[in-house]
Amino acid sequence: MAARARRLALIGCFRPRQCGIATFTADIYDHLTTARPDMAIDVYAMAARPGDASDSAAVAGIDEKDADGYRAAAEAINASGADAVWLQHEFGIFGGPAGDMILGLVDRVAAPLIVTFHTILAEPSADQRRVMEHLVAKAAKLVVMSAFGRETLIRIYGAKAERIELIEHGTPDRAFEACSPLRERLGLAGRPVVSTFGLLGPGKGLEAAIRALPAIAAQYPDILYRIVGATHPNLVAAEGEAYRQSLADLAGELGVADNIAWENRFLDLPELLEQIELCDIYLAPYPNLAQITSGTLAYAVALGRAVVSTPFVHARELLADDVGILLGGADSDAIAEAVLLLLAHPGERRALQERAYARGRSTAWPVIAARFASLIENVAAVPARREPRRMFPSFAAIRALSDDVGILQHGTGLIPDRNHGYCIDDNARALMLVNASPSLGEEEYGLLFARYAAFLHHGWNPDRGRFRNFMAYDRRWLEDEGSEDSNGRTLWALGHGAAHARTPELRAWCAGLFARTAPLAADLKSPRAIAFALLGADELLARETGHAAAGAIVERGGAFLHALWRSARRSGWEWFEPALAYDNARLAEALLRAGRRTDSVPMEEAGIGALDWLCDIQTSSEGHFRPMGCEGFGAEGELFPFDQQPLEAWATVDAAATAYRLTGKLRWHDRAERAYGWFLGANDRGAVIASSATGRCCDGLTRHGVNSNVGAETALAFHLAHRAMADTFWTRGIAKDTSASDVDLQSEPHAAAHSS
Template structure:
């Protein structure tokens, strides 16, 4: 690993040159310039490795040229290194898995705009550094990954790790065009997310060798140089073997080998490699032509020593090496470089910028060096070409490119969208036919291959009961279609609803899941209470009575919660219904029992894991307590809703729903993938809580959850489209899932419908001059309130 790292010549486009973005039907516009906070993860100085220097360079150059980006460093380190870091640097124990988890929590609590991770297999714990996955899976902010090594022949585990990093990254930075091509072709990285950015290099004047040679006592001598951490991968033995032929022609030549032996090599073997090189020089009779500087030098002193150099050597035998910071620095300072054709050298030294020689050949090195020293005009022309190429990598350009990378990854502020803007219904109806609502879509196009399901048609019927933008004829027509689907889904032979139906209208099963049966009952209860059509209300009450048996013996908390919500609706509509009351009691007792068994000081929840539709459990208790006059149920519901609501609000005030990757994580929560169903549940549960115990807290929570649809989320992804009423299928680590399935569309529509009465109440109160007159501007989006 080099003492410094570098990337090739291609730079990432500036964010202010990006085109206007259009998502769905509404143009968003250019990003608004603002201050950004950045969490940088990697090794860091004073640790002696190339990535540590690279991370320090990033911090220094962003501070110098882009002060609007404030960086916090999370430094990977060994437990017993004893390294003393600067104030504000957070240490991460690279070998302890709990340290990664704690670091992820700390980063999420700090709520940076982006996280930038430096990846090299050897700096993370576990086989091939696989503990890095424990870290990135828990980080909510947009992730930028720099791959310092891209292997062309990875092991199965190395490939798995790289592909997982790619799947989480909003932007990727590599060190060479070759590395970019490998990521795209071999690891299937999205080409539009991979940037090749040169490592920064110093902007020093050209041609000051004489002064620096004088200062170092090297006046009048030809100076060859190699610097960086020493190890067998440097190929220095080949350069030493070339010295006899070089000094025979140019006896005034000295070869300066600058840099400490790599600390990992010292820990394993001591100074065996360096001692072997010294012995080789003595055996060849050139020891007096070599100067050893066995130190890890700070960058300014390294640059001073490099300025005294005439010819820089990188005789690396590993031709797959993607980057060499030492090479970038030598080129930027206008040195004639003789190098083997490893990846970075082939790209950077093309077109006469340097001299490429075959690997493992001391003769080729000697011939190339002598040619440069024999012909001073040739030497000077080579140096000037290198210096010109180096102008492309000076620090201001590096800082511009990396700042643009961070800005492109960070979620951008949004244009204003009124909270009262009514979503259109075209997106809903485009997913429907005479049978019902199709489940899935590819983009905005319905996917008939997956047919229909009771879950979505039950939700669609509920929407018909509440949607504000339908005329009575269309409302009745579509309500009848969805009601017919529910009716046909009932299988009296099994006393269960079926769930999945193929496009040819044949059923995939005789019994659907417990959850789908609960949703069927919920839709019937809601229709009995809210349908504007008396005939549909009568139909729903009758079928509800027939199908109550579907939840007999069911112990699934969500299925029971859905059924309880339907039963509450029936009781509100009829006032007395013994079977509905019995279902509510059984469900409430189940939730009480689960809560008692799972509760602990830091975990006020019904299960040891967080699943989907979580707020439905407290919502069912709250509504049940209201219709049955049970204040204890209301209290439990409010307390558990308060707990889950707190867990779904990020440190920056954004709604961050429990991610689907949390499923199965005991007492844990993962940020992705975020699904619209969770935002809808949060809004409707907050509405139930506000009805039971009016509080501005619940209005605020509902507004925050609804803004998640409009782009106030961890990726600034606009999911809900007001014009069409469609909704994307959620937020992934790389942004919005572009598909618009039925569940997502219905969640957006129903979330809007549930929010409006709360906003209407607020407007009425505001007109009365109540203290509820509060602006709802969130931290990540300026969304106009009514």
């Protein structure tokens, strides 16, 4: 079966920039395009100066020193619908300490991230370690080009072995050329030629190579050592050509100036390959034995050149099994001895060339491009099997998390975790679910209602006038008063129970505790706590229209949220705060309800406008729900895609359902469906978060996939989101998903939709 068409965002230096990363990225683009012509590849090219990235294939240039440019590129990638993002990482090409500006892009992209590390330092600085560990944590796959790089990522940076792919540096797939025609054109037909390639600068070992020349020239006076490559641009900027001149001076002192040819320019790939084919011996005298990648070394092997190299990491692995000659180090005598051996024994040199050429077939670009295409396909998010939307979730997960005290907060995998005890937040939500679940038998309903209601009752601390929140497993309260949010949620659950509990006695109990504890709402300052309390008060008012305490909460809360919205909104940001956080849709829903309850058209319109805006920005370019991730809480005016929480999907479903009930506009059904679909696989990883068959819901969606722990908050969010969909849309015959696998909705009685 043909692979599905993909879109890849490719980030790195790119032509016409002259550096090894630019060449590598361009090679990837060219060969991957050939291997997968159906794949759309968008290049985001690093630019040392604005406007540097001019190749027509580059959809955008990123100014390496502009932090806003990285964030803008992330937004463009997300808007493009990229299935995967592939970053070429090298120190020195990104702005900030150790290039940390690239993290501003990495943190904001929604598609799975692949990172190819071109340098992996065994002894990083503090900033280098920070950047590397951040990339390791965020990436779905880490690509290295050597076994040493793989081991270093695991040992030094804590990478997980299963996330690492070893894919060697790609090389040209060319026929073996025993004697390059270029030799004739340059008048070198009879001269033995040794060559070293790459940007020139200290650390290339060229001094050792030049010092080896007198011994070689003593036996082969016409030996020619070609040093091919421009001086590194950073070195030119700092000191001009002083370093190159120092090498020329050294050659003059040793009497071998006539044995050296300088190619002081950056060669494009076709000419570079010709120059490598020109030489009899490729010499890599690099003293840095930790170097893990050399593109020209890989090319030399693939082109069947006889290689003499110091034992740096890439050379040790590529030249194993007598593919080349490995020296003990950057020693002039050893270089001279190896070169003389190969010049004196043409048969040995030819055998070495044949072994190198054979080794190079495994790194030919068609082979490497196919491996990269497979990696991208495996990493890219795929649509998951979607469960029937209208199958009512099993209550088994709720039962499993509950004991005779209440509902436990957390789970380790599928097993409830007693170490973290209980919280009033979850027991409040559990009470709401019980009152919204008409399918529960009377006996179980009564048992669960009493259990969760008793937890709320016990949580009230009359001395503080607040509810406690956290309780240890041994039933010890861990605080005298809980957060404002937990107090607001508890009022919400009591107001909901006062409206929806099954019997007059239970509704009266909820209303009584609500009335006794409602004064706390007057002191709330958290916008979300105020919104939660308002939602509960509005539920109570739906049944008891003259409830004074509930009316006061709605009036105060509505005025507060409306003023907050008016003061915080700005062009392109129609929201209550300068940053998104958690339970975001509740703010808009509460203001919308307050506007309808108090007959305030401005409030109602503001709530609708804010919810419209929120739904728009939390919709991906592919049309699925993408909530604000908890990594971005507090980031003003920005959206971070991970980690995504079920609470956000439920809040959006509820708010959209409220907007539909109050306006009758079908767009709110579409938005509710989109948010609910997030649970069932319509998300950034195509991953099923929740299961109707078991009633479980995983704790969230990370950039690596599903957080498989199952806690109370997430399971309750799934169940309550389903109830909102069923009660508001499905029982009214408003549904997109009408597959034959859906259960018959008439088989379960339903509560009436919550009135406004």
